[in-house]
């Protein structure tokens with residue numbers, strides 16, 4: 001699963017990517033038009049894992065991760081480049097959409113003025129138009145097959161869902177906000193609709209915006225503008241990139257100065273994780289404390305397979321305590337047992353975020 005960083009060129013995508021990775025890839029005030037995508041695997045900040053590690057003092061601590069890809073941005077009047085941008089979007093499981101809100105006369109904007117809400121909607125409109133074309137093409141195909149007497153088994157059901165999609169798209173509603181049910185989604189999955197992809201809008205604001213409160217206001221407006229179908233958050237890519245490159249002591253002082261507890265980047269990474277519909281379960285001990293990513297609702301036996309296929313195959317039971325209960329008894333398993341906090345769950349148990357697990361299995 002990977003998140004594609006997208007948006008107009010010069011919106012600050014590479015700057016945000018650098019902040020995420022602590023790297024220092026060149027950011028340019030002229031539009032990047034070539035080159036390979038930048039790919040990074042980023043650890044998810046999780047205070048719970050930090051606390052577990054402080055308790056067990058393991059040899060190794062392993063975070064959950066999110067994969068990001070930074071590539072070219074949208075331009076005006078370069079269809080070849082824009083096609084590449086949409087290739088990345090099609091290839092991504094979710095989108096991190098950077099919209100520029102900072103003013104800086106030395107950094108040109110492809111639309112020649114800074115207007116983050118316009119930009120947020122611009123990309124959305126492109127996704128919607130692309131999907132509309134897909135729906136029309138597919139409906140034509142279904143009609144054609146029916147006329148030739150070669151109607152597919154599921155054609156009527158698919159047609160009905162597509163017509164609902166069309167109605168939504170024509171009223172400029174992205175498909176992720178069209179109220180499609182689980183079965184509807186299965187029916188149209190083969191079409192790979194772009195406006196269905198989960199999206200997080202990042203408003204790249206100036207330092208002044210952070211202080212004045214304009215940042216938070218913009219984030220709220222952006223989310224409303226996209227019909228509440230996306231989460232939006234505001235940060236300064238420039239500040240986050242600087243923070244990521246500072247030694248930890250300096251970063252701490254800098255954050256204190258800004259009056260915040262942690263870099264906005266941490267919020268961004270956690271929001272990305274939710275965007276992919278991931279939750280974490282933990283394994284914890286003196287060798288390793290580790291967060292494992294699973295999709296929300298994954299049954300225990302399948303979750304065991306994340307660690308090793310043998311554990312899934314030989315699954316007997318999952319011994320589980322929630323992170324909260326673990327903390328209530330300060331990690332004492334004896335006390336956890338006497339409170340009934342330690343549970344034995346079967347293979348179909350839907351794993352919960354923050355479960356600390358010990359899988360019992362046969363080999």
Ligand SMILES: Nc1nc2c(ncn2[C@@H]2O[C@H](COP(=O)(O)OP(=O)(O)O)[C@@H](O)[C@H]2O)c(=O)[nH]1
Pocket residue numbers: 008009010011012013014015016026027028029031032073102103104107204205206236237238239
């Ligand atoms: N003033 C200011 N400049 C920024 C900020 N973020 C990015 N830039 C500048 O904008 C230009 C484009 O940034 P870049 O990350 O390469 O944009 P990309 O084309 O979307 O990847 C560079 O000159 C950056 O230094 C910001 O938050 N404030």
Ligand SMILES: [Mg+2]
Pocket residue numbers: 013014015032071072
């Ligand atoms: Mg770039």
